[in-house]
Each structure stands twice: as C-alpha cells, then as structure tokens.
Amino acid sequence: MIGVKAVVLSIVAHVLGIAGAVMVLVWCIHFRGGLAWDSSNKSLIFNIHPVLILIGLIIIGGEAIISYKALPLKKEVKKLIHLVLHSIALILGIVGVYAAFKYHNESGIANLYSLHSWLGIGIVVLYGVQWIYGFIVFFYPGGTASVRRESLPWHVLFGLFVYILAIGNAALGFLEKLTFLESSGLAKYGSEAFLVNFTAIVTILFGAFVVLTSLSQPPNEDKYSYFAL
Amino acid sequence: MIGVKAVVLSIVAHVLGIAGAVMVLVWCIHFRGGLAWDSSNKSLIFNIHPVLILIGLIIIGGEAIISYKALPLKKEVKKLIHLVLHSIALILGIVGVYAAFKYHNESGIANLYSLHSWLGIGIVVLYGVQWIYGFIVFFYPGGTASVRRESLPWHVLFGLFVYILAIGNAALGFLEKLTFLESSGLAKYGSEAFLVNFTAIVTILFGAFVVLTSLSQPPNEDKYSYFAL
Numbered sequence: 037m038i039g040v041k042a043v044v045l046s047i048v049a050h051v052l053g054i055a056g057a058v059m060v061l062v063w064c065i066h067f068r069g070g071l072a073w074d075s076s077n078k079s080l081i082f083n084i085h086p087v088l089i090l091i092g093l094i095i096i097g098g099e100a101i102i103s104y105k106a107l108p109l110k111k112e113v114k115k116l117i118h119l120v121l122h123s124i125a126l127i128l129g130i131v132g133v134y135a136a137f138k139y140h141n142e143s144g145i146a147n148l149y150s151l152h153s154w155l156g157i158g159i160v161v162l163y164g165v166q167w168i169y170g171f172i173v174f175f176y177p178g179g180t181a182s183v184r185r186e187s188l189p190w191h192v193l194f195g196l197f198v199y200i201l202a203i204g205n206a207a208l209g210f211l212e213k214l215t216f217l218e219s220s221g222l223a224k225y226g227s228e229a230f231l232v233n234f235t236a237i238v239t240i241l242f243g244a245f246v247v248l249t250s251l252s253q254p255p256n257e258d259k260y261s262y263f264a265l
Numbered sequence: 266m267i268g269v270k271a272v273v274l275s276i277v278a279h280v281l282g283i284a285g286a287v288m289v290l291v292w293c294i295h296f297r298g299g300l301a302w303d304s305s306n307k308s309l310i311f312n313i314h315p316v317l318i319l320i321g322l323i324i325i326g327g328e329a330i331i332s333y334k335a336l337p338l339k340k341e342v343k344k345l346i347h348l349v350l351h352s353i354a355l356i357l358g359i360v361g362v363y364a365a366f367k368y369h370n371e372s373g374i375a376n377l378y379s380l381h382s383w384l385g386i387g388i389v390v391l392y393g394v395q396w397i398y399g400f401i402v403f404f405y406p407g408g409t410a411s412v413r414r415e416s417l418p419w420h421v422l423f424g425l426f427v428y429i430l431a432i433g434n435a436a437l438g439f440l441e442k443l444t445f446l447e448s449s450g451l452a453k454y455g456s457e458a459f460l461v462n463f464t465a466i467v468t469i470l471f472g473a474f475v476v477l478t479s480l481s482q483p484p485n486e487d488k489y490s491y492f493a494l
Contacts, residue, residue, distance in 0.1 A: 038418060149453035151440045151462045155469075189267060193480075197473060204433040204469075208440050211380045215444045224378035233380045240384075240433075244426060251422075 042252040046106035049245035053095040056242055059235040060090045067228045073135075078143040084135040086209065092128020093163070094206055094239060096121055098246040101199060108255040119175055126163055133160055152208040159205055162198045166191070196247055203243035210236040271481040275335035278474035282324040285471055288464040289319045296457045302364075307372040313364035315438065321357020322392070323435055323468060325350055327475040330428060337484040348404055355392055362389055381437040388434055391427045395420070425476055432472035439465040 064071060064083040071087060072080035100121030104114050133156060140147050148154065173179040173187050214232045218224050293300060293312040300316060301309035329350030333343050362385060369376050377383065402408040402416050443461045447453050 038422065146453055149447075149458065151436065151443070151465050154462060154466070155436075193267065200429060201469070204436060207380065207384075207433060208437060211437050211441060212444060214380070215441060216448075218378075219445075219448050224375055229378065233383060236380050237383075240430070 037253065038248070038251050040248075040252045042102070042106040042249050042254050043108075045245055045249040045252050046102045049098065049102055049242060049249055052238055052242040052245060053098060056235060056238045057091050057095055059231060059238060060086055063228070063231055063235060067231065078139055081135060081142065082139040085132050085139065086213070088128045088132030088135065089209070090206060090235075090239065092132060093125050093159075093202055095242065096128065097125035097163075097199065097202065098242060100125055101195065101246050102249040105250050105252070105254055115174065119171065122167055122170075126160075126167055129160055129163065133157070150212060152205060152212050155201065155205045155208065159198060159202050162194075163202070166195055166198055170195075192250070196250060199246065200243065203240060206239050207236045210239075267477070267480050267482075269477075269481045271331070271335040271478050271483050272337075274474055274478040274481050275331045278327060278331055278471055278478055281467055281471040281474060282327060285464060285467045286320050286324055288460060288467060289315055292457070292460055292464060296460065307368055310364060310371065311368040314361050314368065315442070317357045317361030317364065318438070319435060319464075319468065321361060322354050322388075322431055324471065325357065326354035326392075326428065326431065327471060329354055330424065330475050331478040334479055334481070334483055344403065348400065351396055351399075355389075355396055358389055358392065362386070379441060381434060381441050384430065384434045384437065388427060388431050391423075392431070395424055395427055399424075421479070425479060428475065429472065432469060435468050436465045439468075 064087050068079060068083050069077065070080055071083045073084065075081060100118055103121055104118040107114050107117065109117075136153075136156075137147060139145070148157070169187075170191055173184060174191070178184070179187065210232050214222075214229060218229065222228060293316050297308060297312050298306065299309055300312045302313065304310060329347055332350055333347040336343050336346065338346075365382075365385075366376060368374070377386070398416075399420055402413060403420070407413070408416065439461050443451075443458060447458065451457060
C-alpha cells in the first residue's frame with residue numbers, strides 16, 4: 037500500500053475519465069459521423085462500440101473500483117455504490133460488444149479473428165464471473181466471515197487483473213480501428229489520428245490512476261476496506 | 266502480498282517465457298522468412314524487432330524482475346542478477362527498437378505515427394530512467410539507508426507500471442503487424458494468424474505471472490527483498 041491519499045489520486049482519475057469520455061465522443065460524433073443502432077450507414081452502428089466500452093466498462097468500471105476506496109462513506113454504502121457502478125459498467129460493456137457484432141454482421145465483416153475480439157470476449161466473461169462471485173460472497177446471500185476474509189485479496193487482485201486487461205484491450209481497439217482507417221486513406225499524422233492516439237493514452241493514464249487509487253490510503257483508515265496490498 | 270510461494274509462480278513464468286520465445290522465433294523464422302540486419306528483403310530486418318523485444322525487453326526483463334524475488338540467494342547476489350538481467354533486457358530492447366526504424370527507413374515507411382511506436386519510445390525511456398535511478402540509489406554510489414527505504418516501494422511500483430506497459434505494447438505490436446499482413450491477404454483464421462494471437466496471449470500470461478511472482482512470498486522471508494505490497 038502506498039503512502040498517498042486515495043482522495044487525491046481519485047480526483048486525478050475523475051479528471052482523466054471526463055477527458056477520455058469527451059474525447060471518444062468527439063471522435064465518434066464529430067469525426068466519424070455519429071451514433072445509431074439502426075442505419076444504412078453501418079459505421080454509425082460501429083461507433084456505439086468504442087463509446088459504450090470506454091464510458092461504460094472502462095470509465096464507470098474504474099469509478100466502481102475507486103468508489104470503494106476513495107469515498108468517505110460507511111462500508112455498506114460504499115459496497116452498494118461499488119456493486120451498482122460495476123453492474124452498469126458490465127451491462128454497457130455487453131451492449132458495446134453486441135454493437136461490434138451487429139456492425140460486423142450487417143457489413144459482412146468476419147467476427148472473432150483478431151486479438152482484440154478474443155481478449156474482449158474473455159474480459160467480459162471474466163468481469164461477469166468476478167461480478168457474480170462478488171455478489172454471492174460479499175452481498176447476497178454472503179459468505180461466512182472467514183470466506184469473505186480469504187476471498188477479499190483475491191477479489192481485489194483478480195479484479196485489478198481483469199481491469200488492466202480491459203485497459204490494454206481498449207488500447208488494442210483504438211489501434212486496430214485507426215490502422216483500418218489509415219489503410220483506407222486517413223492521414224497518419226492528421227488531427228483525427230492524433231485524437232485517437234491521445235484518447236488511448238488518456239485511457240491508459242486513467243487506468244493507472246484507478247490502480248494507484250486502489251493501492252493508496254483510504255480516508256477512514258478502514259483496514260478491511262481493501263486488501264493490505 | 267499474496268500467500269503463494271514465489272518459487273512456484275516463477276516456474277510457471279519460466280515455462281510461459283520459454284513458450285513465448287519459441288513461438289516468436291517460429292513466427293519470424295518459419296513463417297516470415299528469417300532474420301537479417303542487412304538484406305534486400307527488408308522484411309527480414311523487421312523480423313529482428315519482435316524477436317529482440319519479446320525475448321529481450323519482455324522475457325529477460327521479466328526474469329530480471331522475478332530473479333530478485335524468487336531466487337533463494339543472498340540479497341547482494343540477487344541484486345547483481347537483477348541489475349545484469351535488466352541491463353541485457355534494456356540493451357536488446359533498444360537494438361530491437363532501432364531495427365524497426367531501420368526497416369521503416371529502408372522501406373520508405375513513415376516513423377512514429379502509431380500508438381505502438383509512441384508507447385514504445387516512452388517505455389524505453391522510462392525503462393532507462395528506472396535503470397539509472399536503480400543503479401545510482403541501490404548499486405553505485407548508493408543512497409543513504411533512508412533514501413533506499415523510501416525509494417524501494419516506488420522502484421517496485423514504477424517498475425511494474427513500466428513492465429505492464431511493455432506487455433500491453435507487445436500485444437499492440439502483434440496486433441498491428443498482423444492487421445497489416447491480413448490487409449495484404451494473410452488468412453484471418455489461418456495457422457500464422459493463430460500463432461501470432463496465441464504468442465500475444467502467452468506474452469500477457471507471462472507478464473501476469475511475473476507481476477504475481479513479485480507480489481508473492483519470497484523463499485527466505487526477507488521482508489526488505491520487496492516492498493510489502
């Protein structure tokens with residue numbers, strides 16, 4: 037555990053999260069033509085994918101992680117916020133993955149051949165397993181005190197592992213899409229290419245501050261609020 | 266710190282590291298035609314890049330990290346092994362980056378436009394800064410006892426951050442190269458595509474076991490051998 041206050045680190049994370057959300061919206065709406073669930077312009081269906089994955093799975097998922105550490109609230113309240121935010125993140129993530137399949141299927145593009153797609157499916161499954169295990173052991177019906185105590189470090193470690201994988205896979209997705217666009221003529225040093233690369237870098241920095249927050253000092257010194265990493 | 270013995274986790278890491286090294290060599294030599302520093306077939310120059318980055322920066326760099334935790338040796342011996350392995354990793358990494366520039370320059374391909382290239386430069390610089398700081402504070406001339414004690418957790422945390430970035434950037438590199446090859450006609454579900462994707466997955470698993478080893482129980486319970494994460 038590092039000797040920095042969680043609240044300070046979490047503020048940096050919030051700012052990076054807001055920046056990332058704005059950047060992915062500017063990219064998909066301003067540069068890529070907007071979002072649509074049904075359209076003859078199939079690219080608009082694709083655009084839902086980065087928006088929901090970044091704002092949902094990554095940013096709301098990151099806020100779910102840091103909420104349990106950085107909020108100066110009672111454990112039971114923090115646990116409920118942690119659970120609800122992760123539920124929203126997972127649902128938006130699943131809809132975001134579905135949008136990618138819908139775009140592929142309606143455009144005649146192959147599914148599930150790339151590393152990004154393989155890792156993406158794996159991450160959603162692992163995130164779901166982690167959510168179910170957390171719900172059963174820590175929320176309802178709840179494990180015994182010893183099961184909770186022994187599960188907690190593994191819940192934190194496995195959760196951070198899945199989250200770091202999601203951050204890495206977001207970077208893979210930005211690179212993959214930009215490579216496709218550049219091979220179709222998009223300027224390699226143009227403003228859109230820079231925006232996408234910097235959105236990926238802001239995403240990585242957000243992820244780093246989420247992980248740092250989870251390793252830092254909680255406001256109320258509740259030593260069980262997180263595993264003594 | 267997790268309650269699993271470092272030696273057990275480090276053995277899994279060694280096996281994954283050997284598998285990754287064999288896989289990248291099979292890819293670059295069997296599927297991509299081999300390695301050459303000078304050749305009219307510029308692809309052979311490129312092939313040096315993934316081989317040196319994966320075997321050097323990632324695998325030898327990972328072994329450098331776990332050597333300090335998992336070897337049942339005296340602290341001074343482990344420190345020397347840690348330093349020498351990181352030196353080899355960094356040198357091979359720099360030569361590997363240079364091979365990518367050499368390939369680009371001799372083939373008329375643009376440099377430094379992709380996320381992979383930006384992160385790659387950043388990682389080599391951060392790895393170098395970490396090496397220099399570690400050398401000065403922990404090796405020669407060496408900081409005072411209090412400087413060492415306060416530096417150690419940050420050395421571990423920053424080192425793991427740079428290492429996780431390197432693992433993620435290796436995945437970006439595999440995906441970027443495979444996307445180029447597939448857009449030039451390589452079969453999306455063919456044996457080479459599967460080999461590259463599985464090499465990336467083995468790399469990610471290797472990185473995960475390196476990080477896990479660094480968080481686990483050292484053989485001789487030397488509590489200063491690593492930061493009490």
